[in-house]
Amino acid sequence: MMAQATKEKSSYRAAFEVMQAEDARCLPAWLLRLRETAMERFEQVGFPTTDVEDWKYTNTGAITKGAFAPVAADARVELGADDVAAFLAPEASSRLVFVNGVYRAELSATENLPAGVVVADFATAFAGEHESVLRAYLARPSDPEVDGFNALNAAFLREGALVYLPKGAQVSAPIQLLFLSAPATQTAAVFPRVLVVAERESAATIIESYASTGESRSFTNAVVEVFVGENARVTHYKVQRESEAAFHIATTNAELERSGVYDLTTITLGAQLSRHGIGVKLAHEGAECWVDGLYLVGTGQHADTHSLIDHTSPHCTSHQLYKGILDGKSRAVFNGKVFVHKDAQKTDAQQSNKNLLLSNEARVDTKPQLEIYADDVKCAHGATVGQLEEEELFYLVSRGLHTDLARNLLTYGFAEELVEKIKIESIKRQLDEAILNRLHARLEV
Amino acid sequence: MLEIRDLHARVEGKDILRGVSLTVKRGEVHAIMGPNGSGKSTLAKVLAGHPSYEVTSGEVLFDGKNLLELEPDERAREGVFLAFQYPVEIPGVSNAQFLRLAYNEKRKHLGEEELDPLEFKDLLKERAQIVEMDAGLMSRSVNEGFSGGEKKRNEILQMAVLEPKLAVLDETDSGLDIDALRIVSEGVNKLRHADNAIVLVTHYQRLLNYIVPDYVHVLYKGRIVRSGGKELALALEEKGYDWIKDEAEESQPSAASA
Ligand SMILES: Nc1ncnc2c1ncn2[C@@H]1O[C@H](COP(=O)(O)OP(=O)(O)O)[C@@H](O)[C@H]1O
Ligand SMILES: [Mg+2]
Numbered sequence: 111m112m113a114q115a116t117k118e119k120s121s122y123r124a125a126f127e128v129m130q131a132e133d134a135r136c137l138p139a140w141l142l143r144l145r146e147t148a149m150e151r152f153e154q155v156g157f158p159t160t161d162v163e164d165w166k167y168t169n170t171g172a173i174t175k176g177a178f179a180p181v182a183a184d185a186r187v188e189l190g191a192d193d194v195a196a197f198l199a200p201e202a203s204s205r206l207v208f209v210n211g212v213y214r215a216e217l218s219a220t221e222n223l224p225a226g227v228v229v230a231d232f233a234t235a236f237a238g239e240h241e242s243v244l245r246a247y248l249a250r251p252s253d254p255e256v257d258g259f260n261a262l263n264a265a266f267l268r269e270g271a272l273v274y275l276p277k278g279a280q281v282s283a284p285i286q287l288l289f290l291s292a293p294a295t296q297t298a299a300v301f302p303r304v305l306v307v308a309e310r311e312s313a314a315t316i317i318e319s320y321a322s323t324g325e326s327r328s329f330t331n332a333v334v335e336v337f338v339g340e341n342a343r344v345t346h347y348k349v350q351r352e353s354e355a356a357f358h359i360a361t362t363n364a365e366l367e368r369s370g371v372y373d374l375t376t377i378t379l380g381a382q383l384s385r386h387g388i389g390v391k392l393a394h395e396g397a398e399c400w401v402d403g404l405y406l407v408g409t410g411q412h413a414d415t416h417s418l419i420d421h422t423s424p425h426c427t428s429h430q431l432y433k434g435i436l437d438g439k440s441r442a443v444f445n446g447k448v449f450v451h452k453d454a455q456k457t458d459a460q461q462s463n464k465n466l467l468l469s470n471e472a473r474v475d476t477k478p479q480l481e482i483y484a485d486d487v488k489c490a491h492g493a494t495v496g497q498l499e500e501e502e503l504f505y506l507v508s509r510g511l512h513t514d515l516a517r518n519l520l521t522y523g524f525a526e527e528l529v530e531k532i533k534i535e536s537i538k539r540q541l542d543e544a545i546l547n548r549l550h551a552r553l554e555v
Numbered sequence: 556m557l558e559i560r561d562l563h564a565r566v567e568g569k570d571i572l573r574g575v576s577l578t579v580k581r582g583e584v585h586a587i588m589g590p591n592g593s594g595k596s597t598l599a600k601v602l603a604g605h606p607s608y609e610v611t612s613g614e615v616l617f618d619g620k621n622l623l624e625l626e627p628d629e630r631a632r633e634g635v636f637l638a639f640q641y642p643v644e645i646p647g648v649s650n651a652q653f654l655r656l657a658y659n660e661k662r663k664h665l666g667e668e669e670l671d672p673l674e675f676k677d678l679l680k681e682r683a684q685i686v687e688m689d690a691g692l693m694s695r696s697v698n699e700g701f702s703g704g705e706k707k708r709n710e711i712l713q714m715a716v717l718e719p720k721l722a723v724l725d726e727t728d729s730g731l732d733i734d735a736l737r738i739v740s741e742g743v744n745k746l747r748h749a750d751n752a753i754v755l756v757t758h759y760q761r762l763l764n765y766i767v768p769d770y771v772h773v774l775y776k777g778r779i780v781r782s783g784g785k786e787l788a789l790a791l792e793e794k795g796y797d798w799i800k801d802e803a804e805e806s807q808p809s810a811a812s813a
Binding site: 499501505509510515522525526 | 647
């Protein structure tokens with residue numbers, strides 16, 4: 111058994127050694143060291159198993175045994191602008207496109223940005239004046255709690271996206287970061303990394319998209335870090351619609367300075383197994399965050415969301431609304447913790463998770479948690495799991511709507527609150543279609 | 556148009572309708588009155604096809620078709636409409652969106668062109684005037700946060716849009732103040748014509764001053780115990796239901812224990 115585990119790890123180790131040797135001369139030494147430390151950490155902890163409380167309901171065995179190979183930089187897939195067009199948010203005027211983890215300059219657009227704003231892939235950033243930004247934020251002392259997936263992402267930290275907003279910069283059009291999985295000769299493991307640094311009083315909207323061009327059985331292991339400066343505002347959409355054969359493990363960590371605002375909306379439609387770990391630290395007074403999301407899964411899909419909203423300072427506000435729609439034989443996990451530290455007086459924290467089960471075979475495990483150590487706070491949380499209301503259904507049907515259409519309309523009504531929150535038309539439309547497609551699938555049966 | 560023959564129905568194992576017979580012809584307005592709990596709403600729900608209500612015997616013909624064989628949505632598309640006593644709130648589904656879908660389902664059924672959202676908006680605006688409904692309510696969720704009166708108006712607005720052949724209005728007058736009652740009644744009168752029929756379910760005579768029925772029936776303990784013209788409603792207003800109850804107990808001593 112030990113030998114088995116060692117062998118799996120060493121397949122990553124072999125790829126790691128090759129990568130380190132390749133990069134020895136072109137990447138900064140601090141990065142090579144950071145990766146080495148991370149690789150050691152990964153070898154120490156391995157992938158989490160269901161024995162770990164946080165992974166109780168999500169079995170990553172298929173990833174461990176999956177024989178995924180970190181894609182080498184030269185394993186390029188032929189993909190043109192036409193193939194990519196369907197995945198682009200037309201609202202965005204700048205974008206970085208990565209295919210199987212590899213940056214594709216010819217598919218990207220980084221003009222049209224206000225002076226001083228940087229939207230660049232890491233290779234470009236390492237070579238330029240913003241190397242110091244990467245160094246300052248990426249090479250921070252690593253969290254001892256970092257799990258195997260995070261460690262592996264750091265070990266393979268090579269390609270990624272830097273979004274840097276200098277003080278006062280206002281970027282009105284959204285910035286899209288698109289990570290595409292395309293069928294390749296090997297079942298690819300890719301390690302996207304995103305760093306967003308919003309200096310004081312800056313503002314921008316980031317669309318982080320994950321999609322597949324085919325039915326690829328890929329493994330995406332992404333880490334996104336967002337630093338929101340004083341009075342800065344970052345609006346962040348994460349849209350995951352990878353193939354239903356894909357594995358998607360992602361971590362989003364955000365840290366907010368005084369009166370910073372972070373508004374995250376996540377849409378989970380794809381992957382056979384997806385896990386999104388979210389950590390938002392309200393580190394200074396007056397910071398405010400929204401952490402909202404919708405997961406919509408069907409037969410064969412498993413979607414897990416784990417979030418920690420960490421109130422370490424007074425007068426901060428957090429809002430969290432997660433909704434789940436589960437059809438067929440699907441499974442979802444929601445675990446949301448709001449942690450209010452002793453000094454975080456006047457915290458206002460709201461958290462809610464609502465689930466709609468469209469089939470008797472769907473299952474959800476939800477656990478909203480409040481841990482409060484301050485005494486003057488306003489906190490509320492709750493979770494619901496329900497089915498479509500028979501009386502609502504009858505009301506619609508009694509007006510002549512076919513049962514399927516009525517069910518669909520009620521399902522849409524359940525999600526509406528979140529759909530309405532989305533300010534990007536193309537994302538909204540995708541979501542509408544995703545809900546509608548489920549109806550068509552049912553009508554065809 | 557509607558022929559109910561010796562209808563028996565139960566809900567949650569309890570027999571509620573115990574032999575209702577009623578014939579409604581095109582162009583007629585029938586009022587069904589009766590004390591609370593006599594089965595008026597049950598009759599309305601059975602006609603609309605609510606799944607909780609089980610028909611144990613009897614038959615219902617609608618334009619010669621066996622109504623009870625049709626699914627609730629088929630009944631609606633055939634032209635049966637129920638204005639609910641307690642309209643349901645549906646969060647997240649806009650009135651306009653829902654009504655357009657319902658309207659288009661019916662158009663499709665009749666082999667007519669569907670209306671796009673803009674065309675439908677115009678139609679809805681025009682029909683909303685019939686019940687003096689604020690068009691702003693149309694972009695809001697179905698009945699959500701509506702006052703009691705707005706909910707009832709919304710039911711009649713739906714009737715105005717869907718133009719049913721048979722409309723069953725269940726206590727549409729309850730919870731309305733006198734102004735709203737007048738508006739809603741005038742709306743219903745505008746929708747009344749020679750080709751459709753209306754069944755008004757009401758507890759009070761008040762509504763019938765505005766919408767004058769051709770026939771009045773009294774439902775008591777699941778049976779129609781008395782039928783007459785509009786003067787029957789006036790007699791009920793004057794004397795209450797007690798004399799009807801007494802009469803019914805005398806002529807049907809087994810009714811209570813059946
Ligand atoms: N869904 C239901 N479940 C249980 N009992 C019901 C239900 N609907 C009606 N009933 C019962 O049937 C009887 C008749 O009710 P209803 O048809 O609402 O009368 P009415 O409309 O004349 O006041 C009452 O005793 C009521 O409690
Ligand atoms: Mg009633």
